[in-house]
Amino acid sequence: MYDFEPVEFDFDGDGIVDATAMPLDLDGDGYEDGTAVALDSDGDGVTDLVNVDLDGDGYTDVTALDQEGDGIIDMVVADLDGDGIEDVAAMDTDHNGVMDNFAAEVDVDGDGIVDQLVRANDYDQDGVVDSAHVYGDTDGDGQFDTASQIVTEDGVTTATTRYDFDGDQQIDFMEEEVIADADGDGNADFYSVQVDTDGDQQYDGGEAYANNPETNSLELIAAEGLYDVEYEVPQMPNFDPEAADPEAVAGDPASSMENWEFQEATNRCTLYSQKFVIEELTGEEVDIEDFADTAEENGWFTEEGGATALNMNKMLDYHGIDNEMSFHGQIDDIEQCLNEGGKVIVSVDSGEIWEGESDNAFAPVDGADHAVQVIGIDRTDPENPMVILNDSGHPDGCGELVPLDVFEDAWADGDHQMILCH
Amino acid sequence: MSKLSIRETVQHINTHDFVLHCNMPLGYVPGLPILKIIHDELCLQVPFLKYKVTGQPDQTLVYPIRYTVTMTWPEKKMIGFSNLSYDPAFAQVDFSKAIGFFRHDAVKHMKKAEYRAMRDELLDQYDKVAAALLEGAEYTQEDEAHMRRLMQIIMEPSLYPLYQALDQDFYGKYLAE
Structure with a gap:
């Protein structure tokens, strides 16, 4: 069993603790999994930097900073994939104790190349992201070819995605999806999708679905454009x-x-x-x-x-x-x-x-x-x-x-x- | 070697033994081919796509190009088949959904026979390009401008991005603004 007492360090011998190291037992098995180190980097007696090694490999996985020195953590960065490079960041831009600005680099297919960049904001500080931008590299050529903007307001989330298939910096295809949960029960009440298939920034087709309370599932209620071509079944004579x-x-x-x-x-x-x-x-x-x-x-x-x-x-x-x-x-x-x-x-x-x-x-x-x-x-x-x-x-x-x-x-x-x- | 022209070759390509064995489902038809140089050889890449006649005027559905077959020209040696639904460059294309309508604006005034005649005329222009490239036959700037004009009338605008993705040079020469 391990002794989980924190260890304090006074590097400059001024009698003020500069760093405190705390072993972590994250899975509760009585053995150390990692370490958190709290630092007073400017010697003012206030901890302003915390480095956390979650897996005990000697490398920092999460860093929390108090950049203002007001005792409130205002930035957290993390290296979730363990490659030594931070890939997620959260910031409290107005120093009120609530993280409101987020960024992430994601390697979706695990090939070591970033496929998605994500930026998100919680403008109203309620702990829920209000707006996000996602840039994607769908064909793995190192160039981002999709850009999505996701906005959530009053239970309605709108996601608009623009595609550049050929890398010419021109939009070839655009799609807007709207999903609404008006009663806040966690289930979608309404979903719609519109598409611009010729890249002229005008939607030329779309569908809308609403929740059927009897089946509690989304059902098609309207379609237009490409999906609304009425196929007229012609009358055919039959052999007598x-x-x-x-x-x-x-x-x-x-x-x-x-x-x-x-x-x-x-x-x-x-x-x-x-x-x-x-x-x-x-x-x-x-x-x-x-x-x-x-x-x-x-x-x-x-x-x-x-x-x-x-x-x-x-x-x-x-x-x-x-x-x-x-x-x-x-x-x-x-x-x-x-x-x-x-x-x-x-x-x-x-x-x-x-x-x-x-x-x-x-x-x-x-x-x-x-x-x-x-x-x-x-x-x-x-x-x-x-x-x-x-x-x-x-x-x-x-x-x-x-x-x-x-x-x-x-x-x-x-x-x-x-x-x-x- | 068959003496068939590019127009005749494209029109009969569906029953070519190689194409029959490419396992394209019923309904895929050859679109306007792409002339390209591969390893110093003139080649013809033929895209395949679907149309769905709905019976509504000017609302024949146009589906994305899904397959291509490539042959050397004029030898007609088949050198490639591609299923674009497995090509990362086309990862965002939903091949099951229509991407546009036919007749598009540039041909809305044309009756079927008139449209087909102009399409044939365009395909005949390919042979002129091939003759110029292979035999040094005369090919003027006016010829190229004429082919470009025909191409921009005949081709459905909804297919432009796909042609651009298939061959930037061909797109730049005949379709780009």
Whole structure:
């Protein structure tokens, strides 16, 4: 056990104690962990400097100073990461005993390079930081590329962050977040975010959330700009077996339509298309969640991005379905496969299927972004042949009817990719 | 060696065997390429991004460039693929969120066919630059000014910062104010 009596030093022999060393037992185990040394550096009989070695390694970790000599500590600096350089500082700028100004250098990723500089102020001296500035080096190149200002007032915290992605000292992106706790219960009542995506200092999109007392969770109450583009689900006609001449229809669309399901707001179109085919050809019901798990585990699909063109038939292979995938197919290939009792999956440009060609609403470049099952081709009206789809991406996509020429254009955007299944 | 022009190469790049094996999800399309010199060789870097047609006029959503494929020119030897979501320089980009709208102001008056024709004209200008660099073909200041003008009309402003981050020289030559 250790004797924890303080040791006093009178370096100049004037009878006045210049320093007092006090061993510290921070964890209460009866053994010394570190040491605090209080110094009277100017010999006026008042302690004005305290050095604390928290871990007993012989180096000072925290220093407290009374710069005014009034007996009140007005500055504390600390070396929290033990690299010999102070990285945190707190100051009492008005010498009233309350620290009101703070600064920190933070090495977030521990690579020895400072990634964040933090400055904060407690203007009203209530012990709560009112304003903070945070500068970040997100790409580790030694240059700060983000600057955030965080202000808290009356329970409302506003954080504005500006990003300079390319280091040209120009703002490329700006974001403002507001979080409010009006009733002071520690839970947010309101949260909003606004973004300026083109760096013109004008917010062009945003969302707002408010607390739902019934669920005690934040729920979206408003959105505007980029996040408020109303997606108009266009009405699509559906195949009616009663209205079609069976002799003029390739495939068995009426039967295939029984397997259709809506994929909701997911990226699972390639999975649903394969599921439809597997269920039709095997008669077995496929659980879409298990299906998605298997596809994801094998790296053939992600919930975030969907599937790649080359992975559109991987679940067919997994379930032992005889299939052949190719590009540059012809409509005759599809029709022949359907007439032989086969099933067909294609990739298409969904915008052209759902919206058609429009001079005011189009994309700069065409490309396939969607997979559908072709379940039939209806030539009941030879002048207006229709392709019949099981389209999981459209809420009315069961037996969706698309004019052949529109289908051809949408299919061409994916270089006529097709998977013929038998 | 294929005789395809830069425009034709870009338009058919999605089914190039190398690109098919890059595992880009469905929906990514080639943007305007970047001409660059790598180890004294002329190269074409093709960015890939997504668009989402919403059906609303001038509100086709533009998403950030997420992938690039680089090839030598004119040999078309594939030399690189990059997923920018793993590039620290793009750490702050949220690739799941749209960054702008199409049609942007400079092309709002254009119908689809007119826009596509101008985009094709711009892509044809790339071949002129390549011919000048590779064969010493004539390329005047007027040619460069014309390409710069087309580029600034065709390219969505929301993509400028990404092009700048991808290639400062290309950005400085064709897009910077």
